Amino acid sequence: MKRKSRRQFLKESVTAGAAAGSTLLARENLMASAAPAPGKSLGANDRIRVGLIGCGGMGRGDLRDFLQVKNVECAALCDVDDQQSAMASKVLFEDQGLQKPALVTRDFRRVLDQRDIDAVIVGTPDHWHALPTIMACRAGKDVYVEKPLALTIAEGRAMVGVARKYNRVVQMGTQQRSAPHYTEAVEYVKSGQLGKIRLVRAWAYLDWKGELPPVPDSDPPPTVDYDMWLGPAPKRPYNKNRFHFTFRWFWDYSGGLMTDWGAHMIDIANWAMGVKAPSSAVSVGGKYGYPNDAMETPDTQQVIWAFPEFTMIWEHMLGAGRGPEAREHGVLFHANNGVLVVDRGGWEVYPETDRIDKPRQYKAAGVPRRTAVTQTYHLTHVQNFVDCMRSRKRPNSDVEIGHNSMIACHLGNIAQRLGRQIKWDVENEKIIGDPEAQKFVSKEYRAPWKLTTT
Ligand SMILES: NC(=O)c1ccc[n+]([C@@H]2O[C@H](COP(=O)([O-])OP(=O)(O)OC[C@H]3O[C@@H](n4cnc5c(N)ncnc54)[C@H](O)[C@@H]3O)[C@@H](O)[C@H]2O)c1
Structure with a gap:
């Protein structure tokens, strides 16, 4: 028999994939009325089988740590780019x-069809987090989904609803939540020793990410199912800048640095302050560094959010690494008695002093910098997810x-895009008195994709 050329083989695989995809899609549309698969209960020593969806930089990093957890194995790799799944297959x-x-x-959907897969890791770009989750x-699968939880507030809310309805364990990839030093810092803030907290500042300054020079649209690489990469996002010609990794800087797929790093840092602020979401947001910024x-997303941005008893501020810059406290990222809690600063390297407290016309007295005990005890908290986060799969x-x-922490980030971007203050009804998760802004709370999906909320 004549051997097929690589090109012919690829072409046939794509066609076969598309055909399989449409059958699966038809089945998915029927799934709305079909009974969902129940998740199986896992004993302490049962092996857990995971599938990786999205084999890019972070998906591979996530899976590497899943494979370090006892009794976990990987049963499937999925990526719309064969080169990415081949890379995961090779290195891992x-x-x-x-x-x-x-x-x-x-x-x-072929991964989700496998009844013996217990959980999936969703490491796709942000516009592809909600539907696979x-x-x-x-x-009937549990889900470890990367941050930011979703592209819109409405998607995040739908993910919460569905996770609860089917009683699934769904963890967002904000690994700081499993880091001992972040936990310690948050407990210190909550202890009240800082006194009344009036201002929380969070920031990310990335000096390693500079200009993104424009390149012309082109044909997608032959290894890629580009239509599936776009998924629910608007159809447009392939452009390398909008693809692997740099998709983050385009509104169709992500929210720029505000959601990329805001997901991590605002989450710490929310955690320590015990809040759900702000009541308003204003934002300034733009493409000042690389006009x-x-x-599309701002390389420079500052957001101010109002909470009943304190203010929260976000700052970011691309192409500059010296943020507040000469740190590239972090969260600062400014209070009557002192200031706590925490980043991925550790945390410390600088005490405030009394008025300078009195003998100077510290209002709180200073805490010298406590260096992060472990740099492996990503693995701890993955272990926590697996433990919860067993304990439920x-x-x-x-x-x-994750959804609550993302609300502030999304509101910051809505305020930025509309150039005005946005008021938020925290309980009902709605923008107050601004129908144009309310439209940004959700996003229209490209057919045939639909945001299912049940
Ligand atoms: N937790 C963290 O610290 C951290 C760090 C980096 C990235 N992330 C998050 O991880 C996610 C991925 O980021 P990245 O830098 O790895 O991006 P990436 O572009 O390198 O990887 C994404 C991969 O998903 C694939 N993909 C796209 N659509 C798909 C689909 N429908 N089905 C299967 N695969 C699909 C792409 O082809 C690509 O290989 C982002 O949401 C990002 O915010 C988290």
Whole structure:
């Protein structure tokens, strides 16, 4: 028999994939009325089988740590770009002398179809977080979904609802929630020793990420199912800048640095302050650093949020690394008795002193810098998820915690895009008195994709 050329093989695989995809899609549409698959209960020593959806930089990082957890194995790799799944297969399996997972696919619905897969890791770009998470919950799987939880507030709310309805464990990839030094710092803030906290500042300054020079649209690489990469996002020609990793700087797929790093840092602020969401947001900023480059999202941005008893501020800059406290990222809690600062390296407290016309007295005990005791808290976060899969307890970054922390970030971006203050009804999760702004709370999906909320 004549051997097929690589090009012919690829072409046939794509066609076969598309056909399989449409069958699966038809089935998904029917799933709305079909009973969801129940999740199986896992004993302490049962092996847990996971599937990775999105084999890019972070998906591979996540899976690397899942494979370190006792009694966890990977049963499927999924990416719309064959090169990305091949890379995951090579570095995580072949290079380690391990057998690669039996299923390697471009279509995540094939992973969800596997009854013996207990959980999925969603490491796709942000515009592809909600649907795989929701569909996985419906299929009886637990989900470790990367931050930011979703592209919109409405997607986040739907993810919470579906996770609860099907009683699934859903953890967002904000690994700081499982870091001992962040936990200590948050407990110190909550202890009241700082006194009344009036201002919380969070920031990210990335000096390693500068200009994104424009490049022309082109054909997508032959290894990619580009239509599936776009998924619910608007159809447009392929452009390399909008693709792997740099998708973050385009509104169709992400929220720029406000949601990329805000997801991590605002989450710490929310955790320590015990709040759900702000009552208003204003934002200024723009493409000040790289006015003519390809990015849509601001390279420089400051957001101010109102809470009943304190103010919260976000700052970011791309192409500059010296943020407040000469740190590239962090969270500061300014209070009557002192200031606590925490970042990925550790935390410390600088005490405030009494008025200078009196003998100077510290109002709080200073806490010298406590260096992070472990840099492996990402693994701890993954372990926490696996533990919760067995215990059925809520994980450290439960989906609802993630959703709440993302609200401030999304409101910051809505205020930025509309250039005006946004008022938020915290209880009902609605923008107050601004129908144009309310439209940004959700997003229209490109057919045939639909945001299922049940
Ligand atoms: N927790 C953290 O510290 C951390 C760090 C980096 C990134 N992230 C998050 O991880 C996610 C991925 O980021 P990245 O930098 O790895 O991006 P990336 O572009 O390197 O990887 C995303 C991968 O998903 C694939 N993909 C896209 N649509 C898909 C689909 N429908 N089905 C299957 N695969 C699909 C892409 O082809 C790509 O290989 C983002 O949401 C990002 O915010 C988290």
